[in-house]
Amino acid sequence: MTEPEWHIRSGQPADRSLLSTFACADPQVDWQVEVEQFIRTQLTDWTFDPHATSGDPRLLVAFATATEELFGVAAHERVVIESPTAQFDATKLEVIAIARAWQGRRFSTGERASDVLMSAVMTDVSARVPPRDARVFAVIHQDNHRSLALCQRYGLVEEMTRPHPDYRRLVTANRSREAADTT
Amino acid sequence: MTITLWPVVDRTRVVHAFKPGEPAAVEGPFRTLRLHEWATAGVRVTRRSGKRLGGQMTIFSSLNVEAARLARRGIRDVAGRVARAAEELESGPEFMRLQTMLADMPAHDAESVVAGTLPDNAPTALADVVKELARRTEELRARESALATLVETIAGRIAEVHEGYVLLVLVSGPTAIVPRWMAVAAGRDKVGQLLALVMDKLDAASAVVEALPAIDINNLQAHDTFSPFGRRDPRVQRITAADERLLRGQPEPLRVLVPVRIDA
Numbered sequence: 339m340t341e342p343e344w345h346i347r348s349g350q351p352a353d354r355s356l357l358s359t360f361a362c363a364d365p366q367v368d369w370q371v372e373v374e375q376f377i378r379t380q381l382t383d384w385t386f387d388p389h390a391t392s393g394d395p396r397l398l399v400a401f402a403t404a405t406e407e408l409f410g411v412a413a414h415e416r417v418v419i420e421s422p423t424a425q426f427d428a429t430k431l432e433v434i435a436i437a438r439a440w441q442g443r444r445f446s447t448g449e450r451a452s453d454v455l456m457s458a459v460m461t462d463v464s465a466r467v468p469p470r471d472a473r474v475f476a477v478i479h480q481d482n483h484r485s486l487a488l489c490q491r492y493g494l495v496e497e498m499t500r501p502h503p504d505y506r507r508l509v510t511a512n513r514s515r516e517a518a519d520t521t
Numbered sequence: 522m523t524i525t526l527w528p529v530v531d532r533t534r535v536v537h538a539f540k541p542g543e544p545a546a547v548e549g550p551f552r553t554l555r556l557h558e559w560a561t562a563g564v565r566v567t568r569r570s571g572k573r574l575g576g577q578m579t580i581f582s583s584l585n586v587e588a589a590r591l592a593r594r595g596i597r598d599v600a601g602r603v604a605r606a607a608e609e610l611e612s613g614p615e616f617m618r619l620q621t622m623l624a625d626m627p628a629h630d631a632e633s634v635v636a637g638t639l640p641d642n643a644p645t646a647l648a649d650v651v652k653e654l655a656r657r658t659e660e661l662r663a664r665e666s667a668l669a670t671l672v673e674t675i676a677g678r679i680a681e682v683h684e685g686y687v688l689l690v691l692v693s694g695p696t697a698i699v700p701r702w703m704a705v706a707a708g709r710d711k712v713g714q715l716l717a718l719v720m721d722k723l724d725a726a727s728a729v730v731e732a733l734p735a736i737d738i739n740n741l742q743a744h745d746t747f748s749p750f751g752r753r754d755p756r757v758q759r760i761t762a763a764d765e766r767l768l769r770g771q772p773e774p775l776r777v778l779v780p781v782r783i784d785a
Contacts, residue, residue, distance in 0.1 A: 380617070419759075449779050498760060502747035502756065
């Protein structure tokens with residue numbers, strides 16, 4: 339079996355410098371710049387915030403094996419989403435970003451760079467101990483069509499109310515209890 | 522109208538509040554403030570000039586000035602708390618947006634913004650983010666009762682400009698005369714502009730008086746700040762009854778389309 343053309347590892351505090359130059363944004367597009375700035379200036383602190391360990395924050399960094407180029411950055415954590423009458427454990431996809439040079443690209447074996455990164459996130463969520471709830475959601479700018487499509491490919495097909503008029507909130511689907519009981 | 526101080530400062534102002542009269546370029550006072558966590562490291566802005574880097578500057582929340590002043594007066598625990606509040610503000614979405622906007626501006630314009638003047642062609646979003654920062658600064662200041670009496674501040678609108686002075690009409694009604702050179706230094710020497718005077722007592726008979734740029738935080742544009750990142754905005758995790766119905770039931774198994782191994 340041949341080795342894949344990528345390798346992915348957990349982020350470390352020492353990745354701060356690596357992340358500080360990560361480029362995923364068109365400078366003319368505010369919501370893209372916001373993503374890039376978050377990764378460059380806040381993501382390391384977000385991940386290793388000693389007050390946030392209960393949420394099990396995770397940072398993943400993805401490299402192209404041949405060049406050691408950082409092609410993707412992702413992060414997620416456990417959260418509780420709540421209404422006045424109910425609470426649900428869930429995983430929030432904090433950020434999923436592909437480097438500009440890799441956006442829309444595939445590896446020679448056919449896998450999209452974005453699919454490799456998103457599969458890594460879902461694999462990581464599934465592997466957490468204690469187990470995470472399988473409800474996974476993401477807050478995505480309404481003009482971020484690529485991320486919206488990517489999330490939908492990975493089962494975030496239901497849409498909750500918007501936290502802000504410009505941002506959509508997608509979540510994985512749930513089967514009703516009755517349907518779940520009969521399968 | 523609610524007039525308050527400009528919410529962003531450079532390091533000079535912080536050092537000046539800690540050691541009035543000392544040259545602001547001296548490293549020692551700022552190092553002392555940092556050592557005791559009475560000041561933040563600020564937010565580094567790396568200006569872009571096309572594809573090249575166009576120099577760097579560091580900006581600070583004006584709360585650092587208050588923290589430095591508290592430290593000077595020996596109110597050290599409150600100084601630490603105010604510095605932490607400054608850090609909270611500087612790591613928030615408003616500072617992040619300001620950092621991005623300043624990074625794309627020419628050096629002179631970016632420095633003017635920090636000094637309290639928006640360029641003539643400044644986008645509305647820049648004015649909005651500064652106002653939002655001023656509003657957040659006031660919210661954080663209100664948490665500390667010690668700040669209410671730390672200095673005396675009068676703020677108002679310039680009604681008249683004369684050769685040697687400007688006439689400031691205070692929000693509360695009375696007027697004050699401010700030497701024109703001080704108003705010029707604050708970038709506020711035209712009729713209609715907002716100016717503040719801060720009187721920082723040194724001892725029973727003396728005080729440092731600073732003329733500073735001010736801003737009206739009541740006429741905020743309808744600019745709703747929201748960031749999907751970080752853990753600060755409760756709207757990210759707040760759901761409605763309709764969302765609740767959507768979330769009930771058994772979650773579908775997660776999809777993995779490409780087998781991936783994750784190294785530690």
